[in-house]
Amino acid sequence: MVDYMKFLSKDVEKLEASDVREILKLLEKPGVISFAGGLPDPSTFPREELAEIARSVILEKGKAALQYAPSRGVREFIDAVKRFMERHGVYIRGEDAIIATVGSQEALYMLSEVLIDPGDVVIVEKPTYLAAVQVFRKRGARFEPIELDEDGMRVDLLEERLKRLASEGKRVKLVYLVPTCQNPTGVTMSYERRKYLLELASRYDFLVIEDDPYGLITFEERSVQPLKTLDREGRVVYLGSLSKVLAPGLRLGWAAGPEEIISVIEKLKQHVNLHASTLTQYIAAKALDGGIVERNLARVRELYRMKRDVMLEALEEYFPRGSRWTRPIGGLFIFVWLPEGVDTRALLPKAIERGVAYVPGSAFYVDGSGVNTMRLNYSYPSVEEIREGIKRLGRLLREELEGKTG
Amino acid sequence: MVDYMKFLSKDVEKLEASDVREILKLLEKPGVISFAGGLPDPSTFPREELAEIARSVILEKGKAALQYAPSRGVREFIDAVKRFMERHGVYIRGEDAIIATVGSQEALYMLSEVLIDPGDVVIVEKPTYLAAVQVFRKRGARFEPIELDEDGMRVDLLEERLKRLASEGKRVKLVYLVPTCQNPTGVTMSYERRKYLLELASRYDFLVIEDDPYGLITFEERSVQPLKTLDREGRVVYLGSLSKVLAPGLRLGWAAGPEEIISVIEKLKQHVNLHASTLTQYIAAKALDGGIVERNLARVRELYRMKRDVMLEALEEYFPRGSRWTRPIGGLFIFVWLPEGVDTRALLPKAIERGVAYVPGSAFYVDGSGVNTMRLNYSYPSVEEIREGIKRLGRLLREELEGKTG
Numbered sequence: 001m002v003d004y005m006k007f008l009s010k011d012v013e014k015l016e017a018s019d020v021r022e023i024l025k026l027l028e029k030p031g032v033i034s035f036a037g038g039l040p041d042p043s044t045f046p047r048e049e050l051a052e053i054a055r056s057v058i059l060e061k062g063k064a065a066l067q068y069a070p071s072r073g074v075r076e077f078i079d080a081v082k083r084f085m086e087r088h089g090v091y092i093r094g095e096d097a098i099i100a101t102v103g104s105q106e107a108l109y110m111l112s113e114v115l116i117d118p119g120d121v122v123i124v125e126k127p128t129y130l131a132a133v134q135v136f137r138k139r140g141a142r143f144e145p146i147e148l149d150e151d152g153m154r155v156d157l158l159e160e161r162l163k164r165l166a167s168e169g170k171r172v173k174l175v176y177l178v179p180t181c182q183n184p185t186g187v188t189m190s191y192e193r194r195k196y197l198l199e200l201a202s203r204y205d206f207l208v209i210e211d212d213p214y215g216l217i218t219f220e221e222r223s224v225q226p227l228k229t230l231d232r233e234g235r236v237v238y239l240g241s242l243s244k245v246l247a248p249g250l251r252l253g254w255a256a257g258p259e260e261i262i263s264v265i266e267k268l269k270q271h272v273n274l275h276a277s278t279l280t281q282y283i284a285a286k287a288l289d290g291g292i293v294e295r296n297l298a299r300v301r302e303l304y305r306m307k308r309d310v311m312l313e314a315l316e317e318y319f320p321r322g323s324r325w326t327r328p329i330g331g332l333f334i335f336v337w338l339p340e341g342v343d344t345r346a347l348l349p350k351a352i353e354r355g356v357a358y359v360p361g362s363a364f365y366v367d368g369s370g371v372n373t374m375r376l377n378y379s380y381p382s383v384e385e386i387r388e389g390i391k392r393l394g395r396l397l398r399e400e401l402e403g404k405t406g
Numbered sequence: 407m408v409d410y411m412k413f414l415s416k417d418v419e420k421l422e423a424s425d426v427r428e429i430l431k432l433l434e435k436p437g438v439i440s441f442a443g444g445l446p447d448p449s450t451f452p453r454e455e456l457a458e459i460a461r462s463v464i465l466e467k468g469k470a471a472l473q474y475a476p477s478r479g480v481r482e483f484i485d486a487v488k489r490f491m492e493r494h495g496v497y498i499r500g501e502d503a504i505i506a507t508v509g510s511q512e513a514l515y516m517l518s519e520v521l522i523d524p525g526d527v528v529i530v531e532k533p534t535y536l537a538a539v540q541v542f543r544k545r546g547a548r549f550e551p552i553e554l555d556e557d558g559m560r561v562d563l564l565e566e567r568l569k570r571l572a573s574e575g576k577r578v579k580l581v582y583l584v585p586t587c588q589n590p591t592g593v594t595m596s597y598e599r600r601k602y603l604l605e606l607a608s609r610y611d612f613l614v615i616e617d618d619p620y621g622l623i624t625f626e627e628r629s630v631q632p633l634k635t636l637d638r639e640g641r642v643v644y645l646g647s648l649s650k651v652l653a654p655g656l657r658l659g660w661a662a663g664p665e666e667i668i669s670v671i672e673k674l675k676q677h678v679n680l681h682a683s684t685l686t687q688y689i690a691a692k693a694l695d696g697g698i699v700e701r702n703l704a705r706v707r708e709l710y711r712m713k714r715d716v717m718l719e720a721l722e723e724y725f726p727r728g729s730r731w732t733r734p735i736g737g738l739f740i741f742v743w744l745p746e747g748v749d750t751r752a753l754l755p756k757a758i759e760r761g762v763a764y765v766p767g768s769a770f771y772v773d774g775s776g777v778n779t780m781r782l783n784y785s786y787p788s789v790e791e792i793r794e795g796i797k798r799l800g801r802l803l804r805e806e807l808e809g810k811t812g
Contacts, residue, residue, distance in 0.1 A: 002640050004666035007579060007613055009523045009545070015673040039474055047468035054460035054685075062453035066653035068445055102508055102679035109678050117415045135677050139415070173413060207413055234408050247472035249684030260410035267421040271541050272515050273508035277683045278655030279460075 014138045033389035035376040036357040038183065038332055041307075044300045045247045049292045050283065057282045065282040071269045072262075073100025073254070077281035080288040081240065081254050087294075088216055090238065090256075091229045097262040099269065100276045104213060104241040104253030109135045110265045110272070111209060111237060111255065115174060116141050121165065123175040125153050127335070127364030127373070129183045129211065132176055143366040144172070150326070152189025153177055155196045162204045172206045180224050181214035184364045184375035185335040186328025188218075194227055201235045213241040213253075216297055218330030219305035234258045242284055244332070245293050245300065250280040301330075307378040308334070310386045318394025320401050325376075332379040335361065338372045339401060345371070347400065354396055356389045420544045439795035441782040442763040444589065444738055447713075450706045451653045455698045456689065463688045471688040477675045478668075479506025479660070483687035486694040487646065487660050493700075494622055496644065496662075497635045503668040505675065506682045510619055510647040510659035515541045516671045516678070517615060517643060517661065521580060522547050527571065529581040531559050533741070533770030533779070535589045535617065538582055549772040550578070556732070558595025559583055561602045568610045578612045586630050587620035590770045590781035591741040592734025594624075600633055607641045619647040619659075622703055624736030625711035640664045648690055650738070651699050651706065656686040707736075710785050714740070716792045717784040724800025726807050731782075738785040741767065744778045745807060751777070753806065762798040 057065050064074075072078065078098050085092070092098070101107040108131065116122065118140030124133065126145035133143070144165070146158045158175075165172055175197070179189040189197075201208055210227040218224065228238035237257030242250055255265060269275065287293060311334055315325055322339035338344065345360035361373025378386055463471050470480075478484065484504050491498070498504070507513040514537065522528065524546030530539065532551035539549070550571070552564045564581075571578055581603070585595040595603075607614055616633040624630065634644035643663030648656055661671060675681065693699060717740055721731055728745035744750065751766040767779025784792055 002611075002613075002664070004664060007521055007667075008670060009520055011523070012520055012670055012673075015520075015670070015677065042469035042473055045468055045472040047464055047472070050468070050472065051461045051464035054464055055457045058453055058457035058460055062451055062456070063448035066451040066453070066456065066655035067448055068649070068654040102682070105677075106679035114415055114418055114421075115413055117417070131676075138677060205408075207408075243474070247685075248474045249472035249688075251679070251681065251683040251685075258408070258410060261413075264414060264418055264421070267418075270537075271421065271511075271544060272678065273512035273657070275657065276508070277657040277686050279653075279657075279686060279689075280683050282655075283685075 016134060016137075032352060032355050032357055033381055033385045033392070034357045035378070035381065035389060036359050037377055037380055039377075039380040040244055040248065040300070041303060041379055044296060044303060046292055046296045049290075050247065050287065053286045053290070053292075054283050057286055058279070061282060065279050067278060069275045069278040069281065071266050071275050073098070073276060074278055074281040074285065076285040080285040084288045084293065085240065085256070089229060090215075090226045090240070092238070092256045093231065093234060095234060095259060096257055097259040098254050098256045099262050099265055100281055101253045101255060102273065102276045103243060103248075103251050104211065104239040105131060106272075107239045107253055107255040108132050108211070110268050112136050112139050114261070114264045114268055115207070120173045121170055123158065123161070123172055124366060125177050125182065126366070127184055127361060127370055128176070128366065129178055130363050132211065133366055136176070145366050148182070148185065148187060150187050152179055152182070152187055152193055153197070155193045155200065158197070159200060162200060166204065172204060174207050174209060175201070176209045176211065178211045178214070179227060180212060181217060181328055181331025183214070183331070184333050184359070184361065186326045186331045186333045188222075188224060188329055191225055194225060194230055198227065198230055198235065202233055206235070208236045209239065210236050211239045213244050214331040216245050217300060217304060217332070219301055219308065220329045222329055228256065237261060242293075245297060246284065246287060250284055252276060252280055252284050304330075304332070304379050307383060307386060310383050311376065311378040311390060314387050314390035318391050320394065320398050323397075332377055334376045334378060336374050336376060338374070338397065340372060342372045342397065342400060344374045347396070351393060351396055354392050356392045358393070422540060422543075438758060438761050438763055439787055439791045439798070440763045441784070441787065441795060442765050443783055443786055445783070445786040446650055446654065446706075447709060447785050450702060450709060452698050452702045455696075456653065456693065459692045459696070459698070460689050463692055464685070467688055471685050473684060475681045475684040475687065477672050477681050479504070479682065480684055480687040480691065482691040486691040490694045490699065491646065491662070495635060496621070496632045496646070498644070498662045499637065499640060501640060501665060502663055503665040504660050504662045505668050505671055506687055507659045507661060508679065508682045509649060509654075509657050510617065510645040511537060512678075513645045513659055513661040514538050514615075514617070516674050518542050518545050520667070520670045520674055521613070526579045527576055529564065529567070529578055530772060531583050531588065532772070533590050533767060533776055534582070534772065535584055536769050538617065539772055542582070551772050554588070554591065554593060556593050558585055558588070558593055558599050559603070561599045561606065564603070565606060568606060572610065578610060580613050580615060581607070582615045582617065584617045584620070585633060586618055587623060587734055587737025589620070589737070590739050590765070590767065592732045592737045592739045594628075594630060594735055597631055600631060600636055604633065604636055604641065608639055612641070614642045615645065616642050617645045619645075619650050620737035622651050623706060623710060623738070625707055625714065626735045628735055634662065643667060651703060652690065652693060656690055658682060658686055658690050710736075710738070713784040713789060713792060716789050717782065717796060720793050720796035724797045726800065726804050729803075738783055740782045740784060742780050742782060744780070744803065746778060748778045748803065748806060750780045753802070757799060757802055760798050760802055762795045764799070
């Protein structure tokens, strides 16, 4: 018998498995309505268009599209991404560069690897995106969570925190945030706060990671200026992804930011996996330039707005008094604060027993708070499932609360 | 001005850029015949078949093929890979598992991350595959290179080294090798040595990484038993890849080995990029099960055998006396030892000036030796280019040697 434990690196203990993905594994049993994932509705995938594009790309450009590619990414893809961003108001600086990544998760991982040393201070939203926290934590980051409200991260609290940290002689290296249709809360940062965040970045000399997978999935006419577009000094690294606007199965994202940082990521990419799939980059380039994403976005927005509305109505109808939730202008998630005393993590097995699942909100709080919160996804389940699932969850919560008070 | 240097992690200095890839960048200027890369001949890509498969997979299975996938990989792909390996004599144990990776580079990277701590002893062939060395070095591995000859790694020397290290109280964690059609030399390890290597693995309690991208690209009838198939104790992690037998642009490889190790890699994969492209996994699964790879292999073997022969003949004709080279039974490379005194790294700029490129062999020696060696790739250049390139190189070498002696 080989004792594999003694062959493992000491760093392995830093690898927590993702709560969310472990829960998703449990959910493969049928009958459970899941609000736990973050999957797009597969009916939105433009299958006919992508099938035709894939076919013609392989036939016409196969010699290149099936070959190895540069670590930065396929030229056609990078250029198409740049044009795509520009069409949607995401402007990078002349000194910035773009690198293709295997989803934006890979961009997060690589940024974390090249920027963070143990003890480095990283500011995140409270609550924030779980998978980002995991990669930062693996590097030994020290988190400073900043509350958010319906206008995004509270930059007034951020400024206080920055002052305090500076007075303690502590330097903040990085602010990570999902400013538009945030994961997990769905809230969108206001223009004023965006401007102020960048002022603080300049004053306190930190970098900003703008994680923007949902920026185009907005349902309401509201002009949102990306931090990258407002970035004069080259402090923002922008992360984009095709997973929510085209198809996750292409596994493509990108990082756009200062050449000095992108070039280091490129070096790391040579170690990690050389490059993202050449074929899916060629397919995506053609889909982007052909306007497939924009045509598809119209359908995605309509469908998700409808599902959001159904979930908001059901929450109103079934959830217990004393609960409150966000009303996102886009994205995939609604976040719920339940009455004090409800422990959503402890409740999850009961919920799954009743045939409904969610992610306990505490998973998104780096300080372990948020015990009475939950994240609900509305993009993947059907309208009927949303109604039925929220009904089941509401009944369970009422019973719990009555049991507790009675 | 932002001083980006002060934002970079201290680990960044461990990231060397790949010599080979840096050279490949230089080669984008036209007119240079390159023996430097390791690219398959794009005429071997089964474009018609893959175009049709891609189209039908997206149309018929698009809801799954364009969606997120498990970190282990798409079930259909993993099963197809298992059947594919079995058809070609690669048998894994019942306790083994398979994980899909973004090329086998990613498997190397992740194995290195989960197995190696600073100072861990890793045994490699001398010379060995550059990109493996880079990821091991990044983790702080201490290398022990073992000479190889036409029958692969000298296991007699390995045993001596193991004894010596044991007597010094040093534990060997890992032996990394490319046993079949090795990169960079093209040599194939004999059956007896394979058996003996595994005996040593058991006796000295180490793990073995069998990197096997070229195992099916053999030109001569010679039965090669994979180390994995001979592995009774679960000491071998086998790395497979579709890059050389189907198409690199799918960016798919896999690691097959003990569940205890694969499950840790899976956790890391959740951090790194969640999973390899769902779409290319579905395409590859169908190509594997449809026998596309086998049909294609017949063409690949014939073409590469012919190119190898052309290169061997040209070497015979044009290279200076006192040179010797390998005669691989397969794979993509011939390795050349030039007369003492020739420094192939110093010579490279002159060679590129003459319109021909190669990789200086010292890049493949962890101890910096091999100054008078070079790796030549014959899969990518055309027959005419092989003849002309070797002629140019031979002339340059003769001039150098005459200059030196004269």
